[in-house]
Amino acid sequence: MKACSSVVIPPLGKFPLQCVCAAVMASVSEFYAGKCVLITGATGFMGKVLVEKLLRSCPEVKALYLLIRTKQGQSSQQRIHTMLQSKLFDRLREENPDFHKRIIPVSSELTQPGLALSDEDVQTLTQSVHIIFHCAATIRFDEPLKHALQLNVIATQQLLCLAQQMQQLHAFIHISTAYANCNRRHIDEVIYPPPVEPGKLIHSLEWMDDAIVHDLTPRLIGDWPNTYTYTKALAECVVQQESGKLNIGIIRPSIVGASWQEPFPGWIDNFNGPSGVFIAAGKGILRTMRASNDAVADLIPVDVVINLTLAAGWYTAVHRPKSAMVYNCTTGGINPFHWGEIEHHVMLTFKRNPLEQAFRRPNANITSNYLIYQYWILVSHKFPALLYDLFLRLSGQKPQMMRIFNRLHKAIGLLEYFSSQDWEWNSDNMNMLMNQLSTEDRKVFNFDVRQLNWPEYIESYCIGTKKYVLNEDMADIPAARQHLRKLRNIRYTFNTVLLVFIWRVFIARSQMARNIWYFVVSLCFKFLSYFRASSTLTK
Ligand SMILES: CCCCCCCCCCCCCCCCCC(=O)SCCNC(=O)CCNC(=O)[C@H](O)C(C)(C)COP(=O)(O)OP(=O)(O)OC[C@H]1O[C@@H](n2cnc3c(N)ncnc32)[C@H](O)[C@@H]1OP(=O)(O)O
Numbered sequence: 429m430k431a432c433s434s435v436v437i438p439p440l441g442k443f444p445l446q447c448v449c450a451a452v453m454a455s456v457s458e459f460y461a462g463k464c465v466l467i468t469g470a471t472g473f474m475g476k477v478l479v480e481k482l483l484r485s486c487p488e489v490k491a492l493y494l495l496i497r498t499k500q501g502q503s504s505q506q507r508i509h510t511m512l513q514s515k516l517f518d519r520l521r522e523e524n525p526d527f528h529k530r531i532i533p534v535s536s537e538l539t540q541p542g543l544a545l546s547d548e549d550v551q552t553l554t555q556s557v558h559i560i561f562h563c564a565a566t567i568r569f570d571e572p573l574k575h576a577l578q579l580n581v582i583a584t585q586q587l588l589c590l591a592q593q594m595q596q597l598h599a600f601i602h603i604s605t606a607y608a609n610c611n612r613r614h615i616d617e618v619i620y621p622p623p624v625e626p627g628k629l630i631h632s633l634e635w636m637d638d639a640i641v642h643d644l645t646p647r648l649i650g651d652w653p654n655t656y657t658y659t660k661a662l663a664e665c666v667v668q669q670e671s672g673k674l675n676i677g678i679i680r681p682s683i684v685g686a687s688w689q690e691p692f693p694g695w696i697d698n699f700n701g702p703s704g705v706f707i708a709a710g711k712g713i714l715r716t717m718r719a720s721n722d723a724v725a726d727l728i729p730v731d732v733v734i735n736l737t738l739a740a741g742w743y744t745a746v747h748r749p750k751s752a753m754v755y756n757c758t759t760g761g762i763n764p765f766h767w768g769e770i771e772h773h774v775m776l777t778f779k780r781n782p783l784e785q786a787f788r789r790p791n792a793n794i795t796s797n798y799l800i801y802q803y804w805i806l807v808s809h810k811f812p813a814l815l816y817d818l819f820l821r822l823s824g825q826k827p828q829m830m831r832i833f834n835r836l837h838k839a840i841g842l843l844e845y846f847s848s849q850d851w852e853w854n855s856d857n858m859n860m861l862m863n864q865l866s867t868e869d870r871k872v873f874n875f876d877v878r879q880l881n882w883p884e885y886i887e888s889y890c891i892g893t894k895k896y897v898l899n900e901d902m903a904d905i906p907a908a909r910q911h912l913r914k915l916r917n918i919r920y921t922f923n924t925v926l927l928v929f930i931w932r933v934f935i936a937r938s939q940m941a942r943n944i945w946y947f948v949v950s951l952c953f954k955f956l957s958y959f960r961a962s963s964t965l966t967k
Pocket residue numbers: 567568569570605606607682683684699700701702703704705706707708709717719767770771774775792794835838839842843846847
């Protein structure tokens with residue numbers, strides 16, 4: 429892939445100074461008034477929240493150009509239409525029914541040369557865009573290296589190339605991840621040297637077939653846990669290398685979770701990261717996971733990340749820092765919460781507000797001990813799955829539980845790297861940005877995580893997974909509780925039958941077991957007689 433292959437680069441259009449001075453005075457929402465914003469990844473989890481917040485809190489924004497690919501036979505227009513039906517946009521719909529008029533879908537496949545933009549679209553974008561938010565990425569941990577490189581690195585390079593041609597561009601905001609440098613324990617707000625020169629890697633992988641790349645991947649990614657974090661580290665480096673005279677901001681969120689406050693608490697729409705784990709635990713499928721009770725769970729609510737992103741867009745455009753500003757958007761150093769505490773509150777919430785049709789009663793325990801983990805995997809995952817599949821087979825149905833557990837084990841295996849260790853992120857730039865905001869902006873674009881009450885947040889997160897990911901009705905909670913009671917009775921019955929069965933087997937085979945059995949029975953008998961006698965005396 430050649431950088432800037434499909435486009436001729438005209439002289440850079442920099443932000444005129446008089447606009448800068450005017451903008452210095454402006455609040456964040458005033459700054460976005462009359463601006464055209466380009467967003468990639470708008471159909472994703474964070475992109476949707478960004479679109480919603482921008483339209484709701486900056487109602488004077490001129491236009492949002494959303495770069496969207498066609499997918500499953502749906503054009504970018506149709507995809508926007510479907511996206512805007514989401515509950516996420518209910519509040520905005522109520523406040524401003526015409527909000528959709530500011531959205532302009534642009535058909536774009538980011539993995540194609542020139543981002544597969546039409547000449548007409550390139551012209552429109554280069555003439556009108558003021559701010560770019562680059563959110564699109566593949567966030568799969570098991571993505572083949574070539575594809576992760578194509579989307580996370582080469583597409584970023586191409587977008588920067590397009591940005592260079594934009595005549596009125598004020599800021600380019602790149603969404604990275606706090607784990608881009610997870611091979612380090614302490615992470616500052618700087619761009620670290622890449623593990624390999626991105627250009628060289630891109631050129632070398634170009635000629636290799638997929639099988640060779642697959643074999644080489646572990647050697648290439650070295651001490652990064654997966655292709656996702658590795659390519660995000662390379663992308664940061666590309667942003668730095670190709671930034672030219674652009675004003676760049678890089679946002680590094682940690683583990684992005686459901687919304688805290690906006691547009692309403694608990695909004696979430698996917699199974700990524702902790703959400704899938706919470707759901708699997710709530711359904712009683714996941715009973716154990718490798719995680720350290722005492723490790724900091726660096727979750728960050730999606731609305732916090734988006735508020736910081738919009739504020740960083742404003743700051744970058746107005747203050748035009750000389751080099752790319754990096755914002756570690758994390759909670760651990762400011763308001764820490766641990767995986768052990770998360771486990772406790774997730775279980776508490778799902779016992780009070782059970783998910784429908786649970787497989788077993790929710791009861792998950794995390795452990796950092798490998799042997800204990802393997803024991804629970806066998807006893808609490810594989811054994812019940814085998815039994816259930818046997819039951820399905822006997823009742824003429826297709827067995828499925830073992831398959832579900834195999835997928836679950838793959839997923840939690842990929843996540844355990846992040847739940848078993850601690851990182852320390854410096855978040856000075858996040859604090860600096862907060863201090864730059866006016867009192868009003870600090871409320872409208874709140875990213876002060878010191879105010880986050882973790883137990884309340886985890887509760888609304890779990891309820892959010894129930895309502896918005898699984899589309900379950902809160903009115904059906906009594907039926908879900910009834911189902912849990914049924915499961916508890918089945919468990920008691922099963923345990924009793926199992927105990928009696930095992931005991932019978934022992935009694936039949938061992939004189940010692942028989943002696944113990946008679947001893948226990950006579951003890952119980954004496955105990956009961958004593959109680960009967962003492963209760964007769966007190967009458
Ligand atoms: C109890 C307390 C526990 C406390 C401890 C909790 C510890 C949590 C630790 C979390 C650590 C998270 C660390 C993240 C750090 C990096 C953050 C980022 O930068 S970036 C962000 C981080 N990035 C990530 O998190 C990405 C990680 N995920 C992946 O890489 C892949 O999903 C995969 C490899 C895990 C599975 O691949 P594969 O097997 O191919 O499966 P597909 O994906 O293709 O899904 C197929 C279908 O299944 C559906 N479905 C999925 N899950 C569930 C579920 N649990 N149930 C039901 N359904 C589920 C799914 O919707 C889909 O449906 P459809 O669309 O077909 O209708």
